[in-house]
Amino acid sequence: MPLDTGGLTSLDLRTGGDRETSRGGGLTPTLEVGPDIGAALKAARELRGLNLQELADSTRIRRSYLAAIEEMRLDELPSRPFTIGYIRAYAAALGLDGDAAVERFRRDEPVADTALRAPIGVTETKDPRVTLVVGGGMLVLAAIVLWNIAQRAMTADAPPPHTAPAAAIAKAKLGAPAGPVALGAPLPAPVESTTPTPYETPGLAAATAAGGSSDAVVAANKAAAAAPKSTEPPTATEPLPPTFVARGTVYGAEPGASVVIVQARKGASLIVRGAGGAAHFARQLSAGQAYRVPNVKGLTLEVTDPAAFQVFIGGQSKGLLPAATIAAEKLTG
Template identity: 50%
Template sequence: MPLDTGQVDTGQVDIGQVDIGPLDTGPADLDLEEGNGVLNRDPLQSHASIGEALRAVRQDRGLTLDELAERTRVRRSYLEALEAMRLDALPSRPFTIGYIRAYALALGLDPEAAVERFKADEPVLDEPLRAPIGVPDERDPRVAAFIAGAVVIVVAIVLWNVAQRAMNASAPPPPKASEAQAWKLLAETRSGPVTLGPPLPAPVESTIPPLYETPGLAEAGPDGKGNDSAPANINDLSDAPLLDLTTLPATFTPKGKVYDSGNPQLGSLVTLQALNNAALIIRGTSGSVYFARQLAAGEAYKVPQLPGLTIDVSEPSDFQVFVAGQSKGVLPARQVLASKLAG
């Protein structure tokens, strides 16, 4: 008798459509939606680099680089370089990690996962430190020149010392007296009486030399002419040389250039006019010179009214004195006070 197993309704098992993306060995988050078994992967691991992953998420959410730069406060150029993974256009590694963290936060992603992906893509290599880009070489060329000059001087000194030692070594030694000659000279020096001279006078404590006396000055006398009488007072008008006053003009008449003190406020009563070529010097009370000139015949000088002026001339008979324009003869002496002439 045949076995009746009955009808078995097996039905159809619908497992839906399974969407399997590209094969990737990275971790994946499984998210099975209702009605189908769709496999959603981590967006940070779904591209070749972290830069491409961030760019894909940004484009998927319809954001521009300008909007993202405003959110993250990061330059747009840095965001472009980060998406293209042009690390040479970015600052140092710590800044780059900070930009990635800010980028992920702005897109609502896990910042730590983004940083880990970057570190996995770009591990730290044990490379030597590189010199900073854009730093100018501030080496002073004068330092090198100074060092070279110092080296040349030192080498020259060393060579000069070596040459001097070589010359001294090659020079013949000085001649030496024989031992017999030395003993003979020593015996001659020791023998014979020693002569002593008279004692020398004690040294003079004062080193002042004796006063110098001009030869013939004592015989010349006080007046310098062999007379015993003293010279007359230079300010005494009574000793004026006797001249024929009739040959001199009675009033002052300019016959050449007339000099004065240059100060119109200083009046003048006394005028000296040169009869011949002669020297005239006007001195003050302290010895200061107010006027000094070699006057030609006919030239004159108006003496200012200042107290204590002394008139010094080479020859008194070469100057005619005018007081208030009237002739008073010639100068009485080589040196005379101007106030005596005006009085």
């Protein structure tokens, strides 16, 4: 009578004549087969009839990573946390327990967790500005060091300072007076340092005397205009120098081109006009400055104060300027 072998799928003869049969339930894949978890996952995949590309499409994991897991080439995989995640996803895609697959992997590869590694393909780049800043700082530091070295070298090569001979120093000490030094009389202040005459505002004194009334100023101006003007030439209140001595800048004609010189005794303005009334020279002269009148016909001199100017003919004094407005030809007459 034939045996019923409907449920028998494989027959394994063991040593000693024992036989082991496995039925359909024995074809269920397990994570404990093979030398490592990679071999177990590969066996389960092949049992399902799947290839690596199909698993890569379903798990979104690179095909090269799946192949490296099956062959346990861990150096081709990212850091350990990423590898554990890939194994869990691989097992789940095959319908297996992902946590059990991870536990088998940890038993197969009991390596302590290390620092996280960057994903493969990422390159670390340095900020180029940091390099520029560091390089610039080094150049500045090198320049400062070289400058100090050069300064020290130049100082070392410099000749010693000049000193007077010992004999000259001893002679100077012998010539110095031993007692008190006698001082002369104080000298007058320079011409440029004299205080100018205070400016008086026309009509201010009359307005002040009238209590600040503007009518008093108008009346004073009318009285001054109606009063007869004095035609007498100004007189000097102090002796005048007999000869011309330049005590400042001499404007006008070149030396030898004219013999008429007008020198300011104090600060005052001088205007020289031509025959047509055009101004040839206009300046505020300080005390000591002079103007050499050109030998040109039709010149007229206008000054603010005749007593502020002294006239010299051929270097000899002719007194003060006769009037505020005078023709140059009358000065030599």
